[in-house]
Amino acid sequence: MNKNVLFGLLGILLVFSSCKSKESAYKLAYEKAKAQETTDVQVNAPMQVTPVETTSVESDYEAAPVRQEQVAVVSVSGDLKPYSVVCGSFSLQANAQNLKEYLLGEGYAAGIVKNVQKNMFRVIIGSYDTKPEAAKAREAFKIKYPSRADFQGSWILLNK
Helix, strand or coil: CHHHHHHHHHHHHHHHHHCCCCHHHHHHHHHHHHHHHHHCCCCCCCCCCCCCCCCCCCCCHHHCCEEEECEEEEECCCCCCCEEEEEEEECCHHHHHHHHHHHHHCCCCCEEEEECCCCEEEEEEEEECCHHHHHHHHHHHHHHCCCCHHHHCCEEEEEC
């Protein structure tokens, strides 16, 4: 019995003494954060600016690579012009439709054409009369979505 009382008192003593957080630990963390805050203050020092030379070199859009395919219209608003910018290719029409809906929401005149020989659905962001127009649209599209690797692989389609 005496041992039980002794162990009980020892247990209570441990509960009340060991689980308590030390005030010094909080104080140390506070002082460390305060010191870091004062070193993170930015000084508004004059910046040295190096002028950038800009040239108005028009990209050679006429040299943009083009793939020739014979495609059939699946769902395109308006007429399919000779040049189109393809941003996605799918074997399932449902996947192509999902991307088309997303692009319509983004403000593009998106559509779907099908390469019957390869049984692939191509999602286009627009259709153009000339190759330079299509190349400019493709570059603007790639610039708008720099973090989308799938859109960075967009290409120009010439309908046979």
